[in-house]
Amino acid sequence: MTNIMDIRRLLSLLQSLSLVMVLSNCAGSLSPPPPNPVASPQHSPVTTQKQPLFYDFQDIPVPPEMTLQVADSYVYQAGQSKAGLQLFRGRVDLASLVKFFQLGLPHHGWVAKGEFHHYELLLVFEKTGKICVINLYNDLFYAYAKVWVIQTNGEP
Numbered sequence: 650m651t652n653i654m655d656i657r658r659l660l661s662l663l664q665s666l667s668l669v670m671v672l673s674n675c676a677g678s679l680s681p682p683p684p685n686p687v688a689s690p691q692h693s694p695v696t697t698q699k700q701p702l703f704y705d706f707q708d709i710p711v712p713p714e715m716t717l718q719v720a721d722s723y724v725y726q727a728g729q730s731k732a733g734l735q736l737f738r739g740r741v742d743l744a745s746l747v748k749f750f751q752l753g754l755p756h757h758g759w760v761a762k763g764e765f766h767h768y769e770l771l772l773v774f775e776k777t778g779k780i781c782v783i784n785l786y787n788d789l790f791y792a793y794a795k796v797w798v799i800q801t802n803g804e805p
Contacts, residue, residue: 701753708758717736734798737794743786747772760776761773769784778802780798
């Protein structure tokens, strides 16, 4: 029984250390960058000099620093209707990634409908016939963007 208690204490300590590292990383990423930011090897800001990429959804720009995770993505198309989930991963600053989507999607006809912040961030966008939900989050090494696109029948 003592071994189980020791393992639980060790797991609790590891979770606490992970949380401290994630929180310290998040706190640093929200501060404004210096005039000439030098990209760190782990997390760099999303650049505005490179052109965004477009994958299966031609109206949803994705930063070039993010890589499509094909095994974790699924897009369904029937005629002109297309829906699905795409997962992207990159070593970028999460705050920059949030700003990229908040500023980029309206240029392609999307209207921001809301946000939800907790441990992760959800951005909700809508346009005629579509809803886009973007889930943004970090782990120790990467930032992730899960992009859901859903077809609807109504007007926004």
